[in-house]
Amino acid sequence: MSPKPKKAFELRPCPPHTAAKHALLRRYLGAWFPIIARWNKRVIYYDAFAGPGEYLGGSPGSPIIALQTLIEHAAFATMSGTEFVFLFNEQDEGCVSHLGEQVAAIQAAHQPWPANVKIDINNSTFIDLTTEILDDIDKKEAKLAPTFAFVDPVGVKATPMAILKRLTDFPKAEMLVYFANEASVRWSGSGQIDKALQDLFGTDEFKGVATLAPGESADFVHDLYKQRLHDECNFPYIQSFTMYDDRGKRVYDLFYCTREPIGMSRMKEAMWKVAPSGDFTFRDRFANQEVIFAEVVDTEPLRKHLLEYFRGQAVTIETVLAHVVVATPYLETHVKTKTLRPMQAAGQISSPNQNRPGTFPNGTIVQFPA
Ligand SMILES: C[S@@+](CC[C@H](N)C(=O)[O-])C[C@H]1O[C@@H](n2cnc3c(N)ncnc32)[C@H](O)[C@@H]1O
Incomplete structure (x- = not known):
């Protein structure tokens, strides 16, 4: 049998809920870069599922947003004593090649390119690249520099809890991780991909979905994932945000994980500022009530x-x-x-x-x- 032909690379549209995720990233990194640079000689922004760096219509993807946020930052000149490593990873060759072009364009537009900003583009899987980097660090008995990891996969199969734990097992590591809530609910009671779900959660407790009423499953998997990030990755502070579209459909969950109160403060400020456009809302459940991140604050x-x-x-x-x-x-x-x-x-x-x-x-x- 001849191999399946590869799907040609093409740019995708950027829906409002993705634009909201980008606005959040931009705002948070705008606060994080100067804070982390104040105390550290080397920091890493790891975009583990980087995409092609551009959407249909020209809006930038997360790796380009991260780069722009730093080099166009009003306080960039004050951060010259810190080396910033932008570690981009993407499994798809077409995406990697397009991302390379986007990065080259941004470098060309910012000449001379600052010597303290390094960019490393990889064409690998999240598991392989992360394992390779951490094995190397272990061999050298070194520590990973303070890292902000943006883990933005599609689906439930690519981000085992054990890898997230290894990646963030360093004092100043932070993570913003996408959680495919709907897919987790859909598969958790099915028995069809239990190995992948066991890896995703790092436990088989997801099977509890099978015993729940349909309306309870989304909150159950959300709470289980948060608990696992807390217990396995040892994050004391986690804030999750659920994106709903304008018809009230749950689109995705994002979990921000940190060990620093100031990080929580800055991420929540970003969250409350990414004002609802009418197309979407960010929400959280708290004290058994829904909190909508909106201009009018319901306290x-x-x-x-x-x-x-x-x-x-x-x-x-x-x-x-x-x-x-x-x-x-x-x-x-x-x-x-x-x-x-x-x-x-x-x-x-x-x-x-x-x-x-x-x-x-x-x-x-x-x-x-x-
Ligand atoms: C949601 S998109 C990333 C979007 C990007 N973070 C942004 O906001 O612009 C997910 C990307 O992950 C890539 N991908 C899928 N599986 C992967 C894996 N196991 N390791 C690394 N990249 C993967 C896909 O090709 C896709 O480009």
């Missing part, structure tokens, strides 16, 4: 959570803020005026040392009822 789930979490305690405002940053989808800026002030007005909290009710300067003690 009801946060109020409910704070009353439960700090029940019967008197804590400083600093403690409340630090908790909100790492453990909720909300921002620091959502706490005082939008949440605590109305709670106090409604008699839900009090303070023994406040000068003016409804204001919470540093040192203010907040008393939560028992």
